[in-house]
Amino acid sequence: MQQAVSANLTGSPQAVSVKLEGIVKKFGKVTAVEKVDLELPAGKLITLLGPSGCGKTTILRMVAGLERPTEGRILFGGEDVTRLPAYLRDITMMFQSYALFPHMNVYHNIAYGLEVTRRPKGEIRERVAEVMHQVGLSGLEERPVAALSGGQQQRVALARSLVMQPRVLLFDEPLSNLDAKLRKRVREEIRDLQQELGITSLYVTHDQEEAMAISDLVVLMNKGVIEQQGDPRTLYTRPISRFAADFIGRANFFEGQYHGGYVEVAGYRQPYQQQGISGKVTVMVRPEALRVYPSGDGLDGTMHLVSFLGSSTEFSLDTPVGRLEGVVAGDAPELPGRGERVKVQFAPQGMFLLPA
Structure with a gap:
């Protein structure tokens, strides 16, 4: 991937911490998340790791504002956003599917959010050009997204998230559709960009190798609670339970x-x-x-x-x-x-x- 033009996108908001206090989420009689306390330091990449049904995606959706906690609070930089709708939280999310617009070229896919929010055309051109350079897509502005490789489509999706200059960047198993070699390369690119831009990021995956490769902090989930959290080396060498030892490696x-x-x-x-x-x-x-x-x-x-x-x-x-x-x-x-x-x-x- 090409070297970033600058440490931050022009005018990008300052990274904020994210704090979850006593978060509970129930769907009817089923408790998906039980009393979770978690702090995401500003500018770091934190991964929620665990098997299917452990509550990691539910937490991500609550941070995004797509689900509301049954109990507890969510704070961005000390500001309570628990009841704030998703469109006012200044976040962007990359989903498992790329969710690109097939009838638009690369430029308009990336610029879409800025165009919807009616940013000046000059600002849109500048920000799109900068983020395309950062993710290695320069020169592909007019290319139909259907003509791109899987890795290139993943970069378009990442560029579309970055161009909005979010306070918090969320990833919902973004590499699940890629083959093993491409998955490794793209995860390295995501990590490089996240560190260069300093965006607070929450990443969800069930792949323990992926989590260990990109994370500042890994949060291992099990049946709706946090089993263990720490840096990747600590979780691998000092697990606190057999579940943690068996899931990590x-x-x-x-x-x-x-x-x-x-x-x-x-x-x-x-x-x-x-x-x-x-x-x-x-x-x-x-x-x-x-x-x-x-x-x-x-x-x-x-x-x-x-x-x-x-x-x-x-x-x-x-x-x-x-x-x-x-x-x-x-x-x-x-x-x-x-x-x-x-x-x-x-x-x-x-x-x-x-x-x-």
């Missing part, structure tokens, strides 16, 4: 005993330090933290399967605590083959203990 789980200084698993004692927990525990080990050796100290294991995937090699092995899955970078020809007996250890940086 892949993990092996098995039972053990923590005695302060080591974890005991099926007779093997693994050195490890973690505060605030003792006795019977659930051990979480990320696949990349599994270490296998032909002999020595470790948990007994038997290699089950080794699969070369190009950039990495995945393997599985049977142990007294069940089948464990591991991964190493590259070809890893040194891995033992199927049926070979090994000793298994766990790298402490890829372990975490949860209450049993």
